[in-house]
Amino acid sequence: MTQPKQNSPVEAGIKISSLNDGVGIEWCDGRNTLQFTHSYDHPGFYRRINATGQSIIKACSNKQRSIHSVLDLTGGWGIDSFILAHSGKQVTMLEQSHIVHSVIAQSLKNALKNSSLSDTVNRIKLQNINSLDYLSSTDSSTRYDCIYLDPMFPAHKSTAKPAKDMQLLQKLTENVDIEACFELALTRATNRVVVKRPLKSTPMTVRQPDLIYREKTVRFDVYLTADGRI
Numbered sequence: 001m002t003q004p005k006q007n008s009p010v011e012a013g014i015k016i017s018s019l020n021d022g023v024g025i026e027w028c029d030g031r032n033t034l035q036f037t038h039s040y041d042h043p044g045f046y047r048r049i050n051a052t053g054q055s056i057i058k059a060c061s062n063k064q065r066s067i068h069s070v071l072d073l074t075g076g077w078g079i080d081s082f083i084l085a086h087s088g089k090q091v092t093m094l095e096q097s098h099i100v101h102s103v104i105a106q107s108l109k110n111a112l113k114n115s116s117l118s119d120t121v122n123r124i125k126l127q128n129i130n131s132l133d134y135l136s137s138t139d140s141s142t143r144y145d146c147i148y149l150d151p152m153f154p155a156h157k158s159t160a161k162p163a164k165d166m167q168l169l170q171k172l173t174e175n176v177d178i179e180a181c182f183e184l185a186l187t188r189a190t191n192r193v194v195v196k197r198p199l200k201s202t203p204m205t206v207r208q209p210d211l212i213y214r215e216k217t218v219r220f221d222v223y224l225t226a227d228g229r230i
């Protein structure tokens, strides 16, 4: 696999490889190592995307079934985008980190080979870009029914470490211009903006959500825009 450019000391410790069961990502700083394999094509993930009653799907849908396009401003490992695309939405996924982007691009390519995933993959468009740049540079007439944000959560007080994939995201990435993205998203989403938050945290800004969908540890704050209020 072509190695992406490595621009920072953290990125210099990253090795990406093609494995039989997915894309291997290994980070090492000389003392500590973190390793995991990224793939959309395995039974555990099929169960996840096929689970019924998922709050993320409820939050990004409406009764009139008029939400078809979703813009995901915080792609990450692409789990949420994949779930939304599997539920039938056309998803544009943006990710600012070129390392994370290159992993996702390869995993999407791999998943395309599985005929039961290919329709879902074909509904996803991935771009390596800062979402604020994307929103600012695209024509303001370009609208999405729903705009989705899942910013990195603040460090947890408990000593329990998050899963390895999340630990790696925390090392490699950060929230960039997230509040500005949120404000601009409110002017670009025709129906709603959805923000994933830790269950007990405050909303992202002083604006209060119109709807909230809760799960065990996270919640989805829904901000209705013009069409969503009709």
Ligand SMILES: C[S@@+](CC[C@H](N)C(=O)[O-])C[C@H]1O[C@@H](n2cnc3c(N)ncnc32)[C@H](O)[C@@H]1O
Binding pocket: 073, 074, 075, 076, 077, 078, 079, 080, 081, 094, 095, 096, 097, 100, 129, 130, 131, 132, 150, 151, 152, 153, 169, 173, 174, 175, 176, 177, 178, 181
């Ligand atoms: C918590 S992760 C998202 C996880 C994702 N929802 C998933 O299902 O894997 C947040 C991601 O947002 C990305 N990000 C943060 N600010 C961004 C921005 N302004 N533009 C694009 N991506 C951004 C980070 O690089 C990180 O990969």
